[in-house]
Amino acid sequence: MLSHLFKLIWNKKRHHTLLMVEIWVSFLVLFGVMSLISYNFKNYVEPIGFEYENVWALDLNKNQDTTAIADKLHIILQKIRSYPEVEAASRMSSNSPFSFNTSNGSINYKKTSVHGDYYDADDAFIHTLGIKPILGTWFSQSDVVAKFKPVVINQQAKEGLFGEINPIGKIIGDNQKVVGVIGNFKAKGEFSDNRPCIFNLIDDKYIFNKVLIKVKPGTDANFEAKLTKEIASVAKEWTTEVSYLTDQRQNQHNLALVPVIVFLIITVFLLVNVAMGLFGILNLNIAKRREEIGVRRAMGATAGNIKIQFVGEMWVIATFGVLIGILFAVQFPLLNVFNIEASIYWMAIGLSIVVLYGIVTLCAYHPSRQAANIQPAMALHEQ
């Protein structure tokens, strides 16, 4: 029966070319969307690796002030930490979690190198973001005077550089000694990929402009006002901007989700077109092929056989479009396009096939049932 259906559609291929092209294009767009969704979903299910609830990011803009900066920063940090509302406060580089700043480069160990993100942070960083090392320890401020600069890497960097070897005590890069390994650290939010990263210890001379503050639950805007006022009293020319990590996280999510939504809208539009095309073609087919339906019924086809035939024909048309689409889609995992894991592309191909055949079946089912209900004597008599 299958070969019969293929033959029937192949012999009528000219009538169905447009629909096949439409299915092919829809498959490719669907594949793009499914790749995006799979990529984001795979990232989303991977834990972010730190706590962001009740964490504020303080941006200290020094404007034109150049006097006694280090002293002022020291006083400000002391003041922040002295508030009962503050559970922990940490200095860090400007690429704080969920910010739009990045700092990246190679992380090297002997001849092995991985590309990752660089962060500068102090000893309070893990308390502020609730991070727990999975190997070794987080650095302490006393490590500043050590012969080797202490660094902490994440699991991704560890796997890339050391594989199964314990990295604690190993010297990497420019005289940096690995003192600890943390799990994930996805600074750009749940939808970002789990990249390797390395944390350098900030020394006391470090001129920072970002402070992360973990406040007690329920701390409100009154404290925020009090805090900025206090900072202004220490450094009059400075401006302070407070942002909540939860809000910044939402911004990062929007950035990741907007292209997915735009693509999704285009895909839905295309799929609706395909669905309408299929529906129209089948209705027209049934009207034009009543004689054939009558003949097949006379030759022994059951109503079910007729239904299967018409749904099957649509599957065959879809198969021609999908097969050409697959030829294009498989190039992505084979050529490692965009440096994305091949499994994401394979999953996207699978999902696109399922969605497309689902739509085809849905569109074909009702007209095919109508075809199956045609009375054979009536269909033959009309001709």
Added chain:
Amino acid sequence: MIKLSNIEKVYQTSNIETLALNNINIDIKKGEFVSIMGPSGCGKSTLLNIMGLLDEPSNGTIAIDNKPVEKFTDKDLAYLRNQKIGFIFQSFHLINDLSILDNVEIPLLYRTSTNKSRREAAKEALEKVGLSNRMKHFPNQLSGGQKQRVAIARAIVGNPEIILADEPTGNLDSAMGNEILNILLQLNAAGSTIVMVTHDENMAKKTHRLIRLFDGTQVS
């Protein structure tokens, strides 16, 4: 083989009731070649459709091989049509998008059979009607007589015991018509039971029995 008892067929539209067949009683024996004649609109094709289980009577009973079919499901009826009955139509009803060979294979698609066995059976049927050299052709490349021979091949490919032919020569000239009738006579001689609707007295005379209809009633 086919027994129709008190068959009545009424077509009902919104407020008009048309009696197409009235009190038809026919018993067709195995191996018979029966022709049905009557003026246009007298119910010949309706009767043939009822015999072929393509249509249901409004009243009366049909028995095939002494088995009443009233309570048969759609699947049972389709099975009977597929296994026992072969149809030949006046306008051939070939599928233009399929080759001759593929057209002939159609009844076998609804049986459990392999591609190879279907192909072999279809070739054999086409050989019987003298069209083995046209297997790859499409219906629109054939003459009327050839098309009807394809339709006969399709009707006999599954070796049915009964062949129902609805004016098989109606669209053909007399030479072609005689050729088709000869094929039917040969099939009958080989054991097939044939019921043929025709307008042609001469052809009807060559069959074993003639049933005449007039205004839906059996007159002889």
